[in-house]
Amino acid sequence: MTPPEIHAFFARLSAANPAPVTELAYGNGYQLLVAVVLSAQATDVGVNKATRRLFELVHTPAQMLELGEEGLKAHIRTIGLFNSKAKNVIALSHRLVAEFGGEVPDSRDVLETLPGVGRKTANVVVNVLFGQETCAVDTHVFRLANRTGLAPGKTPLAVENGIMKRVKAPWRRDAHHWLILHGRYVCTARSPKCGECAVADLCQFRGKALAAG
DNA sequence: ATCCCGAGGG
DNA sequence: CCCTCTGGAT
Structure with a gap:
């Protein structure tokens, strides 16, 4: 995509959603961090269902x-990978108490040292909590960047760098x-709804058959 | 490259 | 049934 096309691309997406926010439910920074850790390979709807009760306590x-690891597991058993996630959330909570006064660090590099927190999760947390211009590359961002031609790349990091380089203000902050x-709602993995897509004319993919490659 | 692991959709 | 869903650690 050319720079003018990228501008049009985000201008239209922003028209449909002027102030996009995460659909994960949370009441404070710590709860957001936990929710994002739990969301790995899981839908936000599923995570919200599990955290609804958890975050009241x-x-x-x-x-x-x-609450403890077993107590936590009881709440998140319906989420995929719950065993390792419970262990990570407990270990991460230990470190927040011991090293950060119970607060969520405002540094991506520091966040990445926490158990269960990789670059993607850290990018989401500093973006949502502290307004930093990061772009977390998850399964959706990776798919769209390659499918549309916005920022092709073979790895999530390559896609992230491509987006940060090509996408300028005022779109960079919320591009993610x-x-x-x-x-999630239009350019879905299996059968993208190209017929109702606002940016289909800017997309290198459009209605090309998935099976055809 | 492989394992962790459950719900929902097609 | 198979695929997908805001991945991370080994």
Whole structure:
């Protein structure tokens, strides 16, 4: 996509969604961090269902430690990978209490040292919580960047760098959210709804058959 | 490259 | 049934 096309691409997505926000439910920074960790390979709807009760009881890492790993598992058993996620959330909560006064660090590099937190999760947290211009590349962003031709890349990091290089203000800050929403509801993995897509004319893919490659 | 692992959709 | 869903650690 050319620079003018990229501008038009986000202008239209933003028209459909002027102020995009994460669909994960949370009441404070710590809860957001936990929700994002839990969301790996899981739908936000499924995560919200599990955290609804959990976040009524647990608002701080100290409270999470009080609940304990088995107590946490009881709440998140319906989420995929719940075993390793429970272990990570407990370990991460220990570190927040011991090293950060129970607060969520505002640095991506520091966040990435926490158990269960990789680059994607750290990018989401600093973007949503602290307004930093990052673009987390999840399954949706990776798919759309390659499918549309916005920022092709073989790895998530390559796609992230491509987006950060090509996408300028005022789109960079929320590019992640627009791509997620569009990927979730229109440009879906299996049968993209090209017929009702606002940016189909800017897309290198359009209605090309998936099976044809 | 492989494992962790469950719900929902097609 | 198979694929997808805001991945991370080994």
